[in-house]
Amino acid sequence: MSEPLRIALAGLGTVGGGVVRLIEANADLIARRAGRPIVITAISARNRGKNRGFDATRYAWEDDMVILGERPDVDVVVELVGGADGPALALARTTFEAGKGLVTANKAMIAHHGLELATRAEAAHCALRFEAAVAGGIPVIKGLKEGAAANYIHRVYGILNGTCNYILSTMEDTGRDFADVLAEAQAKGYAESDPSFDIDGIDAAHKLSILASIAFGTVIDFGAVTVTGIRRVLAADIAQADALGYYIRLIGMAEIETGTDGQTRLFQRVHPHLVHRDHPLAHVDGATNAVVAEGNFVGRLLFQGAGAGDGPTASAVVADLIDIARGDIGAPFSIPAAELEPAQRADSGHRAGKAYLRFTVADRPGTLAEIAAAMRDAGVSIESLIQKGRVDVAGESRALVSLVTHHGPESAIAEALRLLDGSPSLAEPPLVMHILED
Numbered sequence: 001m002s003e004p005l006r007i008a009l010a011g012l013g014t015v016g017g018g019v020v021r022l023i024e025a026n027a028d029l030i031a032r033r034a035g036r037p038i039v040i041t042a043i044s045a046r047n048r049g050k051n052r053g054f055d056a057t058r059y060a061w062e063d064d065m066v067i068l069g070e071r072p073d074v075d076v077v078v079e080l081v082g083g084a085d086g087p088a089l090a091l092a093r094t095t096f097e098a099g100k101g102l103v104t105a106n107k108a109m110i111a112h113h114g115l116e117l118a119t120r121a122e123a124a125h126c127a128l129r130f131e132a133a134v135a136g137g138i139p140v141i142k143g144l145k146e147g148a149a150a151n152y153i154h155r156v157y158g159i160l161n162g163t164c165n166y167i168l169s170t171m172e173d174t175g176r177d178f179a180d181v182l183a184e185a186q187a188k189g190y191a192e193s194d195p196s197f198d199i200d201g202i203d204a205a206h207k208l209s210i211l212a213s214i215a216f217g218t219v220i221d222f223g224a225v226t227v228t229g230i231r232r233v234l235a236a237d238i239a240q241a242d243a244l245g246y247y248i249r250l251i252g253m254a255e256i257e258t259g260t261d262g263q264t265r266l267f268q269r270v271h272p273h274l275v276h277r278d279h280p281l282a283h284v285d286g287a288t289n290a291v292v293a294e295g296n297f298v299g300r301l302l303f304q305g306a307g308a309g310d311g312p313t314a315s316a317v318v319a320d321l322i323d324i325a326r327g328d329i330g331a332p333f334s335i336p337a338a339e340l341e342p343a344q345r346a347d348s349g350h351r352a353g354k355a356y357l358r359f360t361v362a363d364r365p366g367t368l369a370e371i372a373a374a375m376r377d378a379g380v381s382i383e384s385l386i387q388k389g390r391v392d393v394a395g396e397s398r399a400l401v402s403l404v405t406h407h408g409p410e411s412a413i414a415e416a417l418r419l420l421d422g423s424p425s426l427a428e429p430p431l432v433m434h435i436l437e438d
Contacts, residue, residue, distance in 0.1 A: 004037040005325040007103075008068035009059075010091055011080030012045035015105055015132070017052050018310030019078060019317050024054065030318065034325035038318070041073045069095035076101040076127070076324055078317060084108040096120040101127035101329070103320045105313055107134060111206035111222040114213065118337040128332040129320035134207045135160065135289040137312025138305040139319070144214050144293060145334045151295030153215040157253035157436075160207045160270075162287030162307040163191045163198035164230050164250040168238070168272075169285035172247060177235045190287055200229035201250065201270040208252035212268055213333050215293060216256050218343040220333070225252075225268040226348065232431050233272060234391065237358055240402045244356075244384075246274035247282045251436060257346045266343035267351070273436045274356050280304075281436070351410045354383070354435040356402065360391060360427045363399040367425045371401060378416035381406035398427045404435075 009016055023030065023038060031037040043056060044065035062068055069077050069091055077095045079102060081088045088109050095102045102121065104110065110117070110130050121128035131141045135158075144153065159165050163185060170181045182199065185191035197203045205225040213220040230250050241248050251273040257265050275282045280302055284290040289307025294300050306312035333340060361367045368387065375382055385403040405413065417430055 002036040004039045005034065005321065006039055006041045006073055006075045007078055007321060008042040008044070008062075008071060008074040008076075009040055009078045009080070010044045010065040010068055010088075011082070012043060012050075012052050012056070013080065014310045015313045015317070016045070016078075016080040017054065018314030019080070020052075020054050022311075022314045022318050030322060034322040036325055038321050038325055042068055042071055044068055066091050066094050069098050069100060074100060076103060076321065078321070079104040079106055080317070082106055082108065084112040089113060092117055093120065096124045096126055099124050099126060101129070101324050103127075103129045103132075103317055103324070105130070105132035105317060107203070107206040107210060111209045111220065114210065114220040114333070115337060115340065118332040121332055122337055125329070127324045127329045129324065130210070130332070131320050132313045132316035134210055135291055135303070136162075136305070136307040136309060137315045138289060138291065138303045138307065139316070140211070140291045140293075140303040141214060142319075143301065143303055144211070145330070148293060148295050148298055148301060149334070151298050153293055153295050155253070155255045155294045156211050156215045156291065157251055157255075158291035158303075159249055159281060159284050159289055160204040160252045160291070160307070161198055161201075161250060162289055163195065164201075164204070165284065165289070166190050166287045167199070168230060168233065168248050168250065171233070171235055171238045172242065172285075175235055175239070178231065178233055199231055201227040204250060204252045204270045205268075208254055208268055208270060211291065212254035212266060213340065215254065216266065216343070217333075217335050217340060218266055219340045221266070221268070221343065221345070224266065224345040225270060227269075228271045230272050234358075234400075236388070236391070236400050237356075237402070237431065237433070240358075240386065240388065241274050241356065244274070244404065246276055246435070248272055248433065249275045249281055249284070251275070251281070255346075256343075263344060265346035267346035267348065269348065272433045274433055275436045279436060279438070348410050352408060353410070353437050354407050355405050355410070355413055356433045356435060357405070357413070358431040359401040360398045361401055361425050362427065363390075363397070364425070367399075368401065370423060370425055371403075371420065374416045374419040375403075375405075377419060379408070379412045380416050381408060396427070410434075
């Protein structure tokens, strides 16, 4: 058997500890599948004395994790610290400068600096792998780069954040409201003490931008993702969607579009959707992730599984290490960084579909007529309209008005909301959720 692949590990939290335990527990199996042993030579973390469930004294310790990239007894650095910039980015740059490979689960760093890091890795003839950055243990990046490599992918979408999916599916099952379920998710460890990146859609947007670059061969463009989270989804919205035959899911969607001018544009949006109960994504519940990719020959592919956690994410990290041990370097984004194409941002206004709109309104005569008139004047056709339930807004009781539109342009909905902007009948801005269509 060949010389071992020597790795250094930065970050010994949930995932980092899982990587150590996995490599220790399955060393023989990993060596057989990789063609050589994979061994840990050095580690680094914030707290040296913390009990992590394994014997950390077996490995060399570095207080400054950036030094891991310079050690002569290291072939590949595994970065599991997180953060788009700071020490994680410094470690990545140092690693490539030293001619070593990098495996990371850091979706924020890849979303913000992926092109730079891919360029550095390719110039150094080193591996850059980040399977664990998207959808935990689900091999969706490998599936797009390898299994669907012969296809033109025209759309990729899915449930990319387990925290949001846990909250929404629990609201469905229990009828409880968002804040209550969020507190439970935090108590169970499904949500961070500051859950903003999850519930505001940023985490899903990081992952979507990575998937879009790989699927379409475009320059990664996190800044072009339109993002709406789930903070404003009420139990009443969940109930109304259920009555209509839908579930609510936070969906990240990226799609290549060709305009009437012949120009190719990239549409990227993270947004809560109504998903019909017959759609495969409707039955993805709990902290599970699922990604759908649509290719011109392979058709629809569904990748589903655990999107987070020490075991699944560690599994993805070690799978990347096995590929590197086999000598599989390849282009980080499937094609060389210099060949990734810049894509113009697609405007959502020309897109068409059905939508669910919920208005929180003053319960007084003329309110429904005002909403209906705005829809009429903007050219929005209403399929159904229901006034149901009450909520407390700033100490006052307000009514909820929900409507579903017929298929039509999103620009018309935007115009209707513009016409209603500033209306004293509205207690807060309307909530818009598009309806996922095949």
